[in-house]
Amino acid sequence: MTNPDAEYQSCIQNSERVSWRLDELLPKETVIDFSRRILSDSITGTEGIGCLSAEEKLMLNQIRSNSYAHLFLFLEEYAVALAAQRAGLELHRNQTHMRALLRFTEEELKHQQLFARYTAAFARGFKVAPGLLDNQVAVAKAIMAKSNLGVLIFNLHMELMTQQHYVETIRDNERESLDPLFCNLLKHHWLEEAQHTRLDFLEAQKILAVEPGGVEAAMNEYAELLQALRGTLNAQLELDLQTLEKASGRTFTEEERKELFTAQERSYVWSFIGMGMKAPLFLSRLRALSPVAEQRVLALAPQYYCN
Ligand SMILES: [Fe+2]
Numbered sequence: 001m002t003n004p005d006a007e008y009q010s011c012i013q014n015s016e017r018v019s020w021r022l023d024e025l026l027p028k029e030t031v032i033d034f035s036r037r038i039l040s041d042s043i044t045g046t047e048g049i050g051c052l053s054a055e056e057k058l059m060l061n062q063i064r065s066n067s068y069a070h071l072f073l074f075l076e077e078y079a080v081a082l083a084a085q086r087a088g089l090e091l092h093r094n095q096t097h098m099r100a101l102l103r104f105t106e107e108e109l110k111h112q113q114l115f116a117r118y119t120a121a122f123a124r125g126f127k128v129a130p131g132l133l134d135n136q137v138a139v140a141k142a143i144m145a146k147s148n149l150g151v152l153i154f155n156l157h158m159e160l161m162t163q164q165h166y167v168e169t170i171r172d173n174e175r176e177s178l179d180p181l182f183c184n185l186l187k188h189h190w191l192e193e194a195q196h197t198r199l200d201f202l203e204a205q206k207i208l209a210v211e212p213g214g215v216e217a218a219m220n221e222y223a224e225l226l227q228a229l230r231g232t233l234n235a236q237l238e239l240d241l242q243t244l245e246k247a248s249g250r251t252f253t254e255e256e257r258k259e260l261f262t263a264q265e266r267s268y269v270w271s272f273i274g275m276g277m278k279a280p281l282f283l284s285r286l287r288a289l290s291p292v293a294e295q296r297v298l299a300l301a302p303q304y305y306c307n
């Protein structure tokens, strides 16, 4: 580790520089434009589905985008717990580390409020009330039952995945003419996540300095968390298909359902799991923690469509 105190201080300074206010980014009475796609098709995977009309593909893109916003709110429930717990460990110890971790905690709470406000605006304007998972507290508690090192590695994956989505599918993709409101929201989320990824790494290094042998157990926990995440994504996918049926007024045949489920499962797994695992910064950060950690991710990758 170079100079950890300087690293934590630099996270605070960057966080102060890019910080935004919720009411300015997404005013309460925001109206969503439903005339165009919200997220890139490379995240929603709707364009290649043969049994849907163009209008239904657009609808599914919008349903998936709303679920995407909700899944961040959902997953940030454990991130708040993790950051708060790490900050608490620095009480009466290192003020700089504690400040950086408290900002991390506060930002994740703000992000949850941002995504809740977005899904509320979506529900006001969409044809039907979208189905969204509501067991985030139970899931956060199950995640936090793992070791801090395992959860920090999982969180590093999630946060670098967020960045990967922004860089690969939004920042350079104006030609898709996606909804500018959602792109702007993800840009601002990404700006604050950049500090979180550095803090995940610093905190993981801190743990490994005390328990250098903890990597293998932490990577087993990471693998278990990915499996659990897959289950959560499938549960949200079921709700997405119910919302699509209601909004389109159709009842899908068994064959159509199979096509929809297969295409959407692949898309969910790739965007939330594969894209995180293959993020170059995720692999290089793990390698810096321990070559064993990077090897484990590469071994797990094929089952999540990253060959
Ligand atoms: Fe966040």
Ligand SMILES: [Fe+2]
Residues within 6 Å of the ligand: 079, 108, 159, 192, 193, 196
């Ligand atoms: Fe974060």
